[in-house]
Amino acid sequence: MTIVIALANQKGGVGKTTTAVNLGAGLAAAGKKVLIVDADAQGNATSGVGISKADIKEDIYDVLINEVPMKETIMATQRDGLDIVPATIQLSGAEIELTPQMARETRLRESLNQVKANYDYVLIDCPPSLGLITINAFTASDSILIPVQSEYYALEGLSQLLNTVELVKKHFNKNLKIEGVLLTMYDSRTNLGVQVKMKCKVL
Numbered sequence: 001m002t003i004v005i006a007l008a009n010q011k012g013g014v015g016k017t018t019t020a021v022n023l024g025a026g027l028a029a030a031g032k033k034v035l036i037v038d039a040d041a042q043g044n045a046t047s048g049v050g051i052s053k054a055d056i057k058e059d060i061y062d063v064l065i066n067e068v069p070m071k072e073t074i075m076a077t078q079r080d081g082l083d084i085v086p087a088t089i090q091l092s093g094a095e096i097e098l099t100p101q102m103a104r105e106t107r108l109r110e111s112l113n114q115v116k117a118n119y120d121y122v123l124i125d126c127p128p129s130l131g132l133i134t135i136n137a138f139t140a141s142d143s144i145l146i147p148v149q150s151e152y153y154a155l156e157g158l159s160q161l162l163n164t165v166e167l168v169k170k171h172f173n174k175n176l177k178i179e180g181v182l183l184t185m186y187d188s189r190t191n192l193g194v195q196v197k198m199k200c201k202v203l
């Protein structure tokens, strides 16, 4: 059975993309079939797995807005077992374009449902916001892995993130779970690092 995990935190630069790419590559190296869905307009997961922007014909924007079947956007990477649905900067307009559309919260789930049986794991790299794209990711996922950077404002905004999870559970995906908090850029030699780790443990 396929496991779909969203990497999410509306704070920027906490390690969502780095985790998606490395977890994806690690799972593929362990013999699993993995699809990364790049849902961030910066397209860093796309370039992170070695895809050149010039080679992308259709991307996640076309899936969400133009209803292009996801299988037509999937690109193989150089690593066996690791595929990606790429993102480009055109995704930055998608939040606004999705707003008046029918089934705007469930579009990613519906398109993913057509391909996910081909994979053991699907990892969705979310943008640094709690907008419609992140809601689409939560609606399509079994669980959410929350990278938290070990820094001063690490836990700020986490309650908003958890509220969004509750709303998605209530309206679109009652089985959605929190996979866990992943502490990134942790330095055990600093008091701050140790304090953030303790706070994450009591969450």
Ligand SMILES: Nc1ncnc2c1ncn2[C@@H]1O[C@H](COP(=O)(O)OP(=O)(O)OP(=O)(O)O)[C@@H](O)[C@H]1O
Residues within 6 Å of the ligand: 011, 012, 013, 014, 015, 016, 017, 018, 019, 040, 042, 044, 126, 127, 128, 184, 185, 186
């Ligand atoms: N575990 C880590 N240790 C050290 N540096 C890291 C780690 N994870 C990520 N970084 C670095 O932190 C920066 C931000 O990481 P990344 O792009 O993965 O974050 P992000 O949450 O996806 O960002 P955004 O919110 O902009 O999408 C990058 O320069 C990355 O190389």
